[in-house]
Each structure stands twice: as C-alpha cells, then as structure tokens.
Amino acid sequence: MENNNNNNSHDQYGRKVMKDVSLQELRERLVEFSRVRGWDQYHSPRNLLLALVGEVGELSEIFQWKGEVARGLPNWTSDDKEHLEEELSDVLLYLVQLADVCGLDLGQAALTKIVKNAQKYPVTKPT
Amino acid sequence: MENNNNNNSHDQYGRKVMKDVSLQELRERLVEFSRVRGWDQYHSPRNLLLALVGEVGELSEIFQWKGEVARGLPNWTSDDKEHLEEELSDVLLYLVQLADVCGLDLGQAALTKIVKNAQKYPVTKPT
Amino acid sequence: MENNNNNNSHDQYGRKVMKDVSLQELRERLVEFSRVRGWDQYHSPRNLLLALVGEVGELSEIFQWKGEVARGLPNWTSDDKEHLEEELSDVLLYLVQLADVCGLDLGQAALTKIVKNAQKYPVTKPT
Amino acid sequence: MENNNNNNSHDQYGRKVMKDVSLQELRERLVEFSRVRGWDQYHSPRNLLLALVGEVGELSEIFQWKGEVARGLPNWTSDDKEHLEEELSDVLLYLVQLADVCGLDLGQAALTKIVKNAQKYPVTKPT
Numbered sequence: 001m002e003n004n005n006n007n008n009s010h011d012q013y014g015r016k017v018m019k020d021v022s023l024q025e026l027r028e029r030l031v032e033f034s035r036v037r038g039w040d041q042y043h044s045p046r047n048l049l050l051a052l053v054g055e056v057g058e059l060s061e062i063f064q065w066k067g068e069v070a071r072g073l074p075n076w077t078s079d080d081k082e083h084l085e086e087e088l089s090d091v092l093l094y095l096v097q098l099a100d101v102c103g104l105d106l107g108q109a110a111l112t113k114i115v116k117n118a119q120k121y122p123v124t125k126p127t
Numbered sequence: 128m129e130n131n132n133n134n135n136s137h138d139q140y141g142r143k144v145m146k147d148v149s150l151q152e153l154r155e156r157l158v159e160f161s162r163v164r165g166w167d168q169y170h171s172p173r174n175l176l177l178a179l180v181g182e183v184g185e186l187s188e189i190f191q192w193k194g195e196v197a198r199g200l201p202n203w204t205s206d207d208k209e210h211l212e213e214e215l216s217d218v219l220l221y222l223v224q225l226a227d228v229c230g231l232d233l234g235q236a237a238l239t240k241i242v243k244n245a246q247k248y249p250v251t252k253p254t
Numbered sequence: 255m256e257n258n259n260n261n262n263s264h265d266q267y268g269r270k271v272m273k274d275v276s277l278q279e280l281r282e283r284l285v286e287f288s289r290v291r292g293w294d295q296y297h298s299p300r301n302l303l304l305a306l307v308g309e310v311g312e313l314s315e316i317f318q319w320k321g322e323v324a325r326g327l328p329n330w331t332s333d334d335k336e337h338l339e340e341e342l343s344d345v346l347l348y349l350v351q352l353a354d355v356c357g358l359d360l361g362q363a364a365l366t367k368i369v370k371n372a373q374k375y376p377v378t379k380p381t
Numbered sequence: 382m383e384n385n386n387n388n389n390s391h392d393q394y395g396r397k398v399m400k401d402v403s404l405q406e407l408r409e410r411l412v413e414f415s416r417v418r419g420w421d422q423y424h425s426p427r428n429l430l431l432a433l434v435g436e437v438g439e440l441s442e443i444f445q446w447k448g449e450v451a452r453g454l455p456n457w458t459s460d461d462k463e464h465l466e467e468e469l470s471d472v473l474l475y476l477v478q479l480a481d482v483c484g485l486d487l488g489q490a491a492l493t494k495i496v497k498n499a500q501k502y503p504v505t506k507p508t
Contacts, residue, residue, distance in 0.1 A: 046196055052183065053183060089233070176304070303444055325424075325484075345476055360473060368474070377417050
C-alpha cells in the first residue's frame with residue numbers, strides 16, 4: 001500500500017528507497033503552488049531569472065569564506081548541509097519555473113545537452 | 128520495440144510521449160560522463176559552483192538586451208530557443224553535479240523545500 | 255578650512271560639491287579596513303569572488319519581482335534607493351578587493367577596456 | 382608638459398605615477414560612449430543588471446577549474462592576467478552604468494557603505 005505522506009518507499013528487503021524525483025513532477029508541483037497563491041502574474045521570464053540569480057548568490061555565500069571545500073563536505077554540520085540543500089533547491093526550483101514559463105522542456109533539453117557534450121568532448125583514452 | 132536512440136516513445140494512439148527525466152538519471156549520466164573522461168579530479172564543490180555561476184552568466188546574456196520578455200517567448204526564433212535550452216541545461220547539469228559531489232540528494236531536497244515553502248506561504252484565499 | 259568629517263565640500267558659490275571618489279582611495283580604505291580587523295587571511299581571490307557573486311545576488315533580489323524598471327527609479331522610496339546604493343556598493347567593494355589581491359590596477363584596467371571597446375565598436379554615424 | 386595620450390605621468394624623480402581613476406571619470410566616459418553610439422535606449426536598469434551578471438559569469442569562468450588561487454596570481458601568464466583585467470573591468474563598467482541610470486552616486490555610496498561597515502564590525506583587538 002502506498003504511503004502518500006512519504007516520498008520514499010521500501011524494497012522487498014525493507015530497505016528505504018529514495019524516490020526518483022523527475023523534473024516534470026517538480027514542474028507540476030510548482031505550477032500548482034503558484035496557481036493557488038495567485039503568483040503567476042509575477043512569473044515573467046526575467047523576473048524568474050533575477051530570482052534565480054538571487055538564489056545563486058545565496059548558494060555562493062555558503063561557500064564564500066571557506067577556502068577550498070572537499071567533496072562530501074567533511075566537517076560540515078548537519079545544519080550547514082541542510083542549509084546548502086535548501087539553497088541548491090531554490091536554484092533548481094527557479095530554474096524549473098523559468099524553463100516552464102519559456103515553454104521549454106528542461107529535462108529533454110538536459111538530456112540533449114549531455115549527448116551534445118559527449119560529441120563535443122569524445123572519450124580519447126581507453127577507460 | 129524500444130528505440131534506444133530516442134528519449135521519447137509513443138502512446139497507444141501514436142502520440143509522442145516525452146520521457147519524464149529524473150534528477151537521478153541526470154546524475155548517473157553525468158557521473159559516467161566525468162568518469163570516462165577523467166574529469167572527476169576537477170569537480171571540487173567550489174570549482175563546480177564557479178562553473179555554475181559561469182553558466183548563469185551565459186543564461187543572463189541571452190536576456191540582457193531584450194527588455195521585458197513575454198511568457199512563451201513569442202517572436203523568438205527556434206535558434207534562440209535552442210540556445211536558451213542549452214544554457215538552462217548547462218546550469219542544471221552543474222547544479223546536479225554540485226549536489227552530487229556534496230553528497231546531497233537534489234531531488235529529495237527540492238521536494239522538501241516545496242513543502243517548507245508551502246508552510247511558509249500558506250494559501251490565504253479561496254482558490 | 256577642510257571638514258574632515260564630510261566627504262563633500264562647497265564651491266565658491268556655496269554649492270555642495272560631491273567628492274570625486276577614486277578607485278585607489280577605495281582600495282586603500284579597504285586594505286586598512288581588513289588589516290585592522292585581521293581579515294586578510296580570508297581574502298583569497300576565490301573567496302572574494304564568491305562574496306562578490308553573493309552581493310550580485312542581493313542586488314538582483316532588489317529587482318527580481320519588479321518587471322521592467324524605468325531609468326531614474328521613479329516611484330521608488332528613499333529607503334529602496336538607499337538599499338540599492340548599499341548593494342551596488344557591496345559589489346563594488348568586493349570587486350576592488352578582488353582586483354587588489356590579484357595585484358591588478360582596476361582603475362587603469364577599466365580605462366584600458368573603454369579604449370579597447372571604442373576600437374571594437376567604432377562610431378559609424380555622424381553624432 | 383602633460384601627455385594626453387597616456388593615463389600616467391611621472392613624479393619629480395621620474396618615477397611613473399599611475400593616474401588615480403575616479404568613478405566620476407568612468408561614468409562620464411561611459412555616458413559619452415553610449416551617447417555617440419546611440420546605445421542609451423538599451424540601458425534600462427534591468428538590462429544593465431543582466432549584462433553585469435553576464436560579466437560576473439565570465440569572471441567566474443576564469444577561476445572555475447583552478448582550485449584555490451593564491452594572492453598575486455603566481456604562475457599566471459600575462460595573457461591570463463590581462464584577460465582577468467578585462468573581465469574585472471567589464472563588471473565595473475556595467476556597475477557604474479547601472480548606478481548612473483538609477484540616478485545614484487556610486488562613489489559616495491561606496492564611501493558611505495565603508496563607514497557603515499566600520500560601525501557594524503568595530504575593531505575589537507588592539508592593532
């Protein structure tokens with residue numbers, strides 16, 4: 001039986017399985033979020049772009065006085081990591097909305113770009 | 128029969144169905160992309176963050192001399208739209224990689240942030 | 255007699271004359287500001303760059319939900335204008351410090367860039 | 382005798398003295414630059430802000446794959462330094478123009494902000 005209050009489920013061995021969140025799902029949730037609050041009127045492309053830049057600024061502030069940071073963020077507190085998750089999310093959520101008001105499919109575009117990058121940067125050495 | 132060269136499929140009526148791209152899928156593709164090219168060594172959190180800022184700059188350049196832009200981008204050429212799709216994608220791809228090297232689950236974080244935003248901004252009017 | 259508590263002076267007709275602030279003066283003040291607070295240790299180029307990006311984010315937040323804004327900011331309150339002055343200043347102050355720790359002369363560089371731009375974009379019409 | 386073709390002069394000992402470039406001088410040059418090219422029409426506050434963000438992106442790209450960078454940029458080529466000077470300048474030039482079209486005095490605002498910061502962060506240790 002599905003647990004609608006939870007993003008996760010469990011596999012046949014009882015292990016927690018994180019839900020595989022799609023860009024389409026985020027888009028739909030954000031469309032509804034704005035609709036019920038009457039915020040669509042503010043969501044012009046350039047307004048959303050500037051909001052995105054604002055969030056990139058907040059993301060940068062997290063890293064600004066730290067010098068080089070190691071992968072996996074050793075020594076970061078869980079509060080710091082949660083703060084980082086929030087700012088990463090804010091950037092993503094505005095990016096999804098910006099693509100949406102531009103009428104573009106961000107997920108498809110991203111897959112296409114990966115293919116294009118693979119052609120631009122061919123693998124030259126045996127792996 | 129599945130067409131592996133194509134991100135899309137068709138439903139029972141022959142309509143094209145866009146694939147619902149997940150953040151986990153993008154992450155996996157990007158991890159593989161970097162691994163086979165030996166690029167992991169460059170993917171520290173702050174390197175990826177600055178690369179993200181670089182792409183946000185390129186995204187902004189698309190909009191910089193246009194004055195206000197209407198939703199849906201009327202009057203934009205398909206070339207301009209494709210260019211925009213690429214820059215939106217570049218931002219997304221670095222964001223996914225930044226979250227990944229930080230050991231964070233971007234999709235879960237984004238869902239959690241939407242819930243948090245919903246609590247912060249309750250719907251006050253009947254919809 | 256000079257009034258050292260004031261950035262301005264008055265001309266022979268008693269009109270207020272705004273001081274012509276130089277990049278060198280800002281640089282010197284900021285060097286001293288950091289020195290007496292022991293902040294030099296944090297002022298690596300990439301730390302200052304990320305701090306700059308953070309301030310550009312705050313600057314963008316001021317403009318994010320406004321739609322197009324007219325020159326001269328009609329209808330902005332003096333508080334809003336003061337807030338904007340602060341964010342513009344924060345960007346400038348980090349830019350001056352970034353150039354300084356890189357050992358570059360920002361003022362000279364800017365003049366040189368204007369000359370280069372003039373060559374790149376020649377005036378084609380009679381003025 | 383003044384050399385008008387050169388931004389610098391020499392002191393009584395023949396040493397080169399770099400001109401102390403002021404924000405007002407940059408502003409005036411940029412106003413004239415735009416005027417003779419008929420570019421004023423494009424210089425709305427948000428257009429200039431997005432152009433600024435674009436240049437901050439280019440500035441970030443210079444630093445993106447370098448890991449931590451030491452003060453003074455040891456090991457950078459003169460070409461790399463010149464490129465950096467150009468991108469720092471581009472950010473400054475758009476910042477000056479943004480302040481100008483907003484009707485704000487960037488130099489005065491910056492001095493005021495330094496004073497405000499000094500009050501916010503008092504010097505607590507003997508220097």
